[in-house]
Amino acid sequence: MTETTFFVSAPGKIIIFGEHSAVYGKPAIAAALSLRAYLQVSRNDNENEITLKFPDIDLSYTWNKHDIPWTEIRKFITYENGKPVTTEELVPEIVDKISNLLGDIPSRTHFTTCLSFLYLYTHLCTEDVPGNTFCIRSTLPIGAGLGSSASTGVCLAAALSVLSGKINSPTTSIHDKSSKDETHQLEFIDNWSLMGEKCFHGNPSGIDNAVATYGGAVMFQRVSVPSQPSIRTTMRNFPSMKLLLTNTKIPRSTADLVGGVAKRNSEYPKLTSPILDAMGNLASEAYKIMTAPEFGHVELETLRELVEINHGLLVAIGVSHPALEKVKVIADINKIGATKLTGAGGGGCAITLIDESSPIESIHKAINEFGREGFDSFETSLGGKGVAMLTKHDVSEENRNVVFSLEEFSALKDSISIEHQIGTSGTNNWKYW
Numbered sequence: 324m325t326e327t328t329f330f331v332s333a334p335g336k337i338i339i340f341g342e343h344s345a346v347y348g349k350p351a352i353a354a355a356l357s358l359r360a361y362l363q364v365s366r367n368d369n370e371n372e373i374t375l376k377f378p379d380i381d382l383s384y385t386w387n388k389h390d391i392p393w394t395e396i397r398k399f400i401t402y403e404n405g406k407p408v409t410t411e412e413l414v415p416e417i418v419d420k421i422s423n424l425l426g427d428i429p430s431r432t433h434f435t436t437c438l439s440f441l442y443l444y445t446h447l448c449t450e451d452v453p454g455n456t457f458c459i460r461s462t463l464p465i466g467a468g469l470g471s472s473a474s475t476g477v478c479l480a481a482a483l484s485v486l487s488g489k490i491n492s493p494t495t496s497i498h499d500k501s502s503k504d505e506t507h508q509l510e511f512i513d514n515w516s517l518m519g520e521k522c523f524h525g526n527p528s529g530i531d532n533a534v535a536t537y538g539g540a541v542m543f544q545r546v547s548v549p550s551q552p553s554i555r556t557t558m559r560n561f562p563s564m565k566l567l568l569t570n571t572k573i574p575r576s577t578a579d580l581v582g583g584v585a586k587r588n589s590e591y592p593k594l595t596s597p598i599l600d601a602m603g604n605l606a607s608e609a610y611k612i613m614t615a616p617e618f619g620h621v622e623l624e625t626l627r628e629l630v631e632i633n634h635g636l637l638v639a640i641g642v643s644h645p646a647l648e649k650v651k652v653i654a655d656i657n658k659i660g661a662t663k664l665t666g667a668g669g670g671g672c673a674i675t676l677i678d679e680s681s682p683i684e685s686i687h688k689a690i691n692e693f694g695r696e697g698f699d700s701f702e703t704s705l706g707g708k709g710v711a712m713l714t715k716h717d718v719s720e721e722n723r724n725v726v727f728s729l730e731e732f733s734a735l736k737d738s739i740s741i742e743h744q745i746g747t748s749g750t751n752n753w754k755y756w
């Protein structure tokens with residue numbers, strides 16, 4: 324049965340080791356956060372209209388589905404068993420046709436967001452799918468290194484695939500299962516969300532999408548042979564670590580930073596290449612330590628050292644920012660642990676792997692100093708669940724009208740009210756693929 328109103332949700336992530344080098348096929352380690360993106364899909368009265376309502380980034384657009392050149396676009400799509408097949412690169416002819424539809428969108432962010440949506444829509448849906456409103460709200464800071472783009476892409480890929488019957492809705496609230504059918508559906512979501520991420524920056528490693536799809540913690544390695552799947556090793560016994568996340572709130576674009584590293588790599592290949600190799604070796608070393616049967620103080624101390632080294636290497640490829648260095652200096656002066664930037668850098672967030680022997684007063688002092696600089700700091704819990712779906716059947720009758728009111732959802736003021744109304748940790752009975 325096709326639902327006419329539903330939610331899909333997917334988590335953000337923290338890259339603990341190996342951002343940027345992940346793009347160059349080196350191993351990296353990341354874990355899902357409890358912060359998530361939530362997408363509500365609801366049928367439009369006018370079924371010819373496709374509407375985007377993304378209040379978090381002040382974006383609101385409507386297209387008539389008959390304005391999409393479906394036949395022209397389909398000529399460039401390959402299907403296997405009725406399902407579209409992903410490609411190594413975005414198909415330029417399809418990007419052109421979608422760009423023509425977007426002609427007069429002035430903001431670069433809005434343009435890319437709409438391109439990413441329509442790229443997925445034209446591959447995963449057909450003109451027969453009735454028009455819907457797609458409304459996204461996120462409890463993640465956007466553009467801060469915590470993978471909001473991938474969690475958005477995962478929500479869209481999952482929702483569009485359900486709408487067009489490419490995958491089934493999930494049926495169980497038990498997350499940790501490995502039925503073959505479910506695995507195929509998750510793979511489908513992961514692969515298509517990666518095409519959405521490619522619209523944001525041409526060359527994503529896929530680590531963010533993998534974490535947003537599957538949740539938990541992973542060691543991830545992109546395989547450079549086209550059409551070979553990436554290596555994704557689930558880290559089930561991820562060690563418990565005290566992590567402080569600090570958001571400098573300096574805006575930046577992942578696309579620009581990934582492009583900057585590519586430029587440095589082409590200008591100084593002999594210098595950059597060993598740095599990227601070192602980052603990969605560092606992530607492999609960290610993986611061994613994190614999965615060792617004995618994990619205690621000594622291992623944590625080694626991990627802190629690796630965090631320090633990883634940050635230094637990221638500085639060397641040009642992706643830090645004075646504000647991120649300020650976070651590091653404050654954490655170092657107060658001796659609270661080891662700090663590195665996380666995600667694309669250039670602003671956004673840093674993580675501090677807290678030294679468990681540092682006095683609580685020092686941690687509070689550092690947090691106060693971060694606050695004085697205008698940064699937000701909070702302790703995070705890792706290992707959030709992967710992509711999930713919520714339908715009317717999963718919510719008690721008395722709550723349904725509030726939970727599924729598009730007007731209320733789009734107007735929710737902050738993360739706390741989003742979590743409270745529809746969050747995965749509340750009373751609503753989310754289902755997992």
Ligand SMILES: Nc1ncnc2c1ncn2[C@@H]1O[C@H](COP(=O)(O)OP(=O)(O)O)[C@@H](O)[C@H]1O
Pocket residue numbers: 360377378379380432435436459460461464465466467468469470471472473475523575576577578666667
């Ligand atoms: N809640 C949201 N609503 C709409 N678009 C979003 C949302 N969250 C993320 N995005 C998209 O992702 C982009 C940010 O991605 P990116 O620069 O990769 O940073 P990050 O993934 O670290 O947050 C935004 O500009 C927007 O296009």
Ligand SMILES: C[C@@](O)(CCOP(=O)(O)O)CC(=O)O
Pocket residue numbers: 341342343344345346467468469470471472526527528529530531577581665666667668
């Ligand atoms: C820099 C990179 O390693 C991570 C980017 O993450 P974010 O968009 O900053 O959350 C790029 C990638 O792996 O695709």
Ligand SMILES: [Mg+2]
Pocket residue numbers: 470471472473531577
């Ligand atoms: Mg991103």
